[in-house]
Amino acid sequence: MATNRSGAAQRPNGAPQTKVCQFKLVLLGESAVGKSSLVLRFVKGQFHEYQESTIGAAFLTQTVCLDDTTVKFEIWDTAGQERYHSLAPMYYRGAQAAIVVYDITNQDTFGRAKNWVKELQRQASPSIVIALAGNKSDLAAKRMVEFEEAQAYADENGLLFMETSAKTAMNVNDIFLAIANKLPKSEGGGSAGAGGARRLGDAEQARSSSCCK
Amino acid sequence: MATANDDEILEGFLCPICKADLKSASQLTSHFESLHSEEQDVLRSLKEIFGKAKKIILNNDDSDLKETFDRALKFSYQEHRYLDEEQSIGVSRSSTDYLKGVRSARLERYATETNKLLIRLDKLVCNMPSDPNQRKLHEQEVVPWLDGSSVKLCPNCAKTFNLTRRKHHCRLCGSILCHDCSLFLDINVARAIVDPSVAQTSNPPDHETSEKNGLRLCEHCYNLIELRKQVQESRNAKTVLVTAYEQMRSLMDKARPDVVMYEKMCQSLFDGETTYNLTDVNKMRGRIGKLAEGIDLLSKQIIAFPAEPGTRQARLQTAIRQAAAHYIKEDLLSLRKLPTEAQIEEVRRQRYERAEKQIQMERERMERQRDRMEEMAGPSVSRVESNQDDDDNPLLEQMNIIREYIKEARKEMKFEEVAILETNLKELKKEYQLQKLCNKS
Numbered sequence: 001m002a003t004n005r006s007g008a009a010q011r012p013n014g015a016p017q018t019k020v021c022q023f024k025l026v027l028l029g030e031s032a033v034g035k036s037s038l039v040l041r042f043v044k045g046q047f048h049e050y051q052e053s054t055i056g057a058a059f060l061t062q063t064v065c066l067d068d069t070t071v072k073f074e075i076w077d078t079a080g081q082e083r084y085h086s087l088a089p090m091y092y093r094g095a096q097a098a099i100v101v102y103d104i105t106n107q108d109t110f111g112r113a114k115n116w117v118k119e120l121q122r123q124a125s126p127s128i129v130i131a132l133a134g135n136k137s138d139l140a141a142k143r144m145v146e147f148e149e150a151q152a153y154a155d156e157n158g159l160l161f162m163e164t165s166a167k168t169a170m171n172v173n174d175i176f177l178a179i180a181n182k183l184p185k186s187e188g189g190g191s192a193g194a195g196g197a198r199r200l201g202d203a204e205q206a207r208s209s210s211c212c213k
Numbered sequence: 214m215a216t217a218n219d220d221e222i223l224e225g226f227l228c229p230i231c232k233a234d235l236k237s238a239s240q241l242t243s244h245f246e247s248l249h250s251e252e253q254d255v256l257r258s259l260k261e262i263f264g265k266a267k268k269i270i271l272n273n274d275d276s277d278l279k280e281t282f283d284r285a286l287k288f289s290y291q292e293h294r295y296l297d298e299e300q301s302i303g304v305s306r307s308s309t310d311y312l313k314g315v316r317s318a319r320l321e322r323y324a325t326e327t328n329k330l331l332i333r334l335d336k337l338v339c340n341m342p343s344d345p346n347q348r349k350l351h352e353q354e355v356v357p358w359l360d361g362s363s364v365k366l367c368p369n370c371a372k373t374f375n376l377t378r379r380k381h382h383c384r385l386c387g388s389i390l391c392h393d394c395s396l397f398l399d400i401n402v403a404r405a406i407v408d409p410s411v412a413q414t415s416n417p418p419d420h421e422t423s424e425k426n427g428l429r430l431c432e433h434c435y436n437l438i439e440l441r442k443q444v445q446e447s448r449n450a451k452t453v454l455v456t457a458y459e460q461m462r463s464l465m466d467k468a469r470p471d472v473v474m475y476e477k478m479c480q481s482l483f484d485g486e487t488t489y490n491l492t493d494v495n496k497m498r499g500r501i502g503k504l505a506e507g508i509d510l511l512s513k514q515i516i517a518f519p520a521e522p523g524t525r526q527a528r529l530q531t532a533i534r535q536a537a538a539h540y541i542k543e544d545l546l547s548l549r550k551l552p553t554e555a556q557i558e559e560v561r562r563q564r565y566e567r568a569e570k571q572i573q574m575e576r577e578r579m580e581r582q583r584d585r586m587e588e589m590a591g592p593s594v595s596r597v598e599s600n601q602d603d604d605d606n607p608l609l610e611q612m613n614i615i616r617e618y619i620k621e622a623r624k625e626m627k628f629e630e631v632a633i634l635e636t637n638l639k640e641l642k643k644e645y646q647l648q649k650l651c652n653k654s
Contacts, residue, residue: 056611059618059637061630074633084607090640 019069021185024076026091028120029101030112031080034135037166038101039077042176047167054079057091064173064180071180073097092120097129097179102150104134104163105142110150117157129182131160131175138165327437330385334438335407337384337428338400358382359389367391369432383431385438396435397427406442454518454530461511461537468504468545474628475501479549485560488635489628494551496626505545512537608645612638 027035036054040046043062058077063070076091078084092098098120102113113132120130132154134145147163154161160178164171225234226241231248235241336355342348361380366373369390374380378391430438451459475497478489516534520527552560615638622630 056607056614059615059630059634084611087607087611090637090644 018065019185020072021069021183022072022074023096023180023183024074024094025097025099025179026076026078026088026095027099027101028078028088028092028113028116029080030103030106030109031082033080033101033103033106033109034166035080035099035101036077038099038133038135038164038172039075041166041169041172043075045169047169053081056084057087062176064177066177066180066185069185071183071185073176073180089123092124092128095124095128096183097131098124099131099133099175099179100159101133101135102145103136104145104150105136105139107144110134110145114153117159121157127184129160129179130157131162131179133171133175134161134163136165136167137163137170138167323437323440327441330434330437331407331441333385334403334428338403338407341400352384356385356387358387361389364389367394369394381429383434384428385430385434388431390431394432395429396432398430398435398438399427402442403428406438406445454515457511457515458533461508461515461533464504464507464511465540468501468508471497471501471504472544472548475548477632478628479551482552482557483560485557485564487561488632491551491554491557493623493628493631497628498548498551500626501545501548505541508537508541508545606645606648608641608648612641612645615641 027039029035031053034051036058037047037051039058039060040048040051043060054077056079060075060077061073062075063072065071076095078088078091100113100116100120102109117130117132120128132150134147134150150163151161153159160175160182162171162175162178164175166172226237227234228241228244228248230245233244235244333356337352340351342351359382361382364374364380367378367390368388370393372378372391372393374391378393380389381392381395382389383395475494478494478497481488482491482494512534515537516530518530520530615634619631619634619638622628622634
């Protein structure tokens with residue numbers, strides 16, 4: 001798994017002028033907050049009013065260019081439904097970045113987002129970059145979660161925070177770019193999250209010992 | 214010819230000695246010869262002055278042209294004479310010098326005029342004020358505008374000026390023209406012409422903005438500037454050789470990651486991994502082969518460009534071809550040979566056996582452990598076989614999703630994605646196995 005990461009930057013010929021970093025990014029959040037819509041907007045620039053709910057986890061890739069590096073996102077868009085919750089750890093394990101999404105018109109989803117953040121802080125790589133996205137900002141009239149409240153929570157936990165709208169594309173590219181900027185881009189920086197020390201729960205320890213790669 | 218008296222300026226055919234106005238040149242000459250004959254040298258100088266003036270007056274552009282015609286006529290006359298004579302075979306005469314003579318004279322005229330315009334253009338463009346009134350002053354300061362009070366017709370189209378057809382001035386020569394005859398040079402284009410180091414904005418300015426912000430020019434000045442621009446552009450334009458070389462380089466850049474990927478895929482096959490199959494790797498090989506063909510073709514084109522043998526260009530072309538051939542041979546065609554289907558089977562079988570053995574050992578150990586546990590706890594532990602409905606397992610569902618993704622990625626030859634997805638599939642399988650084990654025990 002770690003073999004693919006930032007492999008391009010270590011090319012023997014060293015021909016490409018710009019570094020290429022590959023990062024695994026996972027989207028988490030309650031169902032119907034707009035995770036898939038955010039990704040679809042970011043990757044394909046599209047928006048569907050009636051986006052079908054995701055089954056399992058969807059996989060997409062997108063490349064963004066920073067000044068001197070090309071960042072390739074390997075995006076895992078997980079399903080928000082409770083029954084798929086068991087899949088999430090597989091995807092946030094070894095991820096270098098996570099976007100936790102909530103719906104600004106629904107207070108419950110914000111609570112669920114906080115739980116996701118807690119879970120990430122406990123189980124995921126300690127160096128993971130977490131961004132909090134308050135989606136559906138186009139529906140500000142029906143707002144139930146105040147911007148300041150979320151901002152304060154994000155500051156407290158050291159998260160990137162933006163209110164986004166997949167519908168109007170507001171802040172969508174920005175949040176991905178902000179993540180790309182915050183990720184370490186030194187040689188092998190991409191794999192630091194996976195290779196570096198990880199806090200492991202007891203259950204995980206048993207799992208990782210059976211891991212061959 | 215004016216002679217200064219004490220306070221007023223006299224004009225006319227004045228005698229240089231007595232300052233009497235003689236009304237005409239011939240009268241002045243006879244007056245001078247009869248009355249002031251002792252001062253003959255003065256007369257001579259006077260004659261010289263007249264002669265010079267005459268020459269200056271007559272030596273306008275027409276005379277220049279006339280001279281050219283004269284020479285041309287002389288030339289054609291000479292040619293006729295040659296034709297009249299019996300011309301012996303093998304005698305040839307070079308007209309190059311004649312051509313050069315005519316051409317350089319003309320070129321020089323264009324060059325000096327263009328240079329003059331360019332200098333003015335430079336002055337105009339640099340520190341051009343944005344305020345319209347200031348700008349007008351600035352423009353008039355650089356190029357004095359012709360006084361148009363006596364001009365009744367546009368010199369270009371000969372239409373009368375009136376309320377609707379206003380007089381305008383060419384910003385480079387100051388001449389008068391009407392709006393319909395004016396052409397506009399965009400200020401940014403002008404800047405690029407004056408200073409080629411300034412990168413010109415790639416999209417050509419549309420007519421609207423040019424007219425509002427551009428420099429009004431007469432056709433003559435515009436054509437000269439345009440010609441200059443074309444020369445400048447053609448000088449900066451890439452030659453066919455450079456284009457071919459750049460194409461070749463881009464193919465090489467494309468090939469490089471493919472080769473790395475191929476090596477990775479090949480190694481994976483030799484290791485008995487199931488991430489890629491043989492057809493994948495063959496497809497990749499085919500793609501690299503196509504790139505190699507492209508590079509080969511382009512480098513052959515490059516060496517085929519005509520060049521004098523021994524010149525630097527010829528040497529460069531040969532060097533490019535050699536480098537390309539070397540690159541193809543060393544990097545693209547020296548790819549590792551693929552294992553045969555049978556070899557792969559063999560490796561995979563071995564690997565499978567090893568894994569089987571390991572699993573067997575694990576299982577035995579588990580059994581022993583459980584036996585010991587059962588011995589300690591007695592036979593009261595009843596195994597609960599929680600037979601989960603497998604069809605509904607999200608893990609299995611996800612595995613199917615991933616398999617679909619892999620199929621798609623394969624089709625699009627995105628092998629990096631295939632690797633990511635295969636890894637994930639393996640993780641899922643492992644997770645599923647673990648789950649089953651947990652349920653069993």
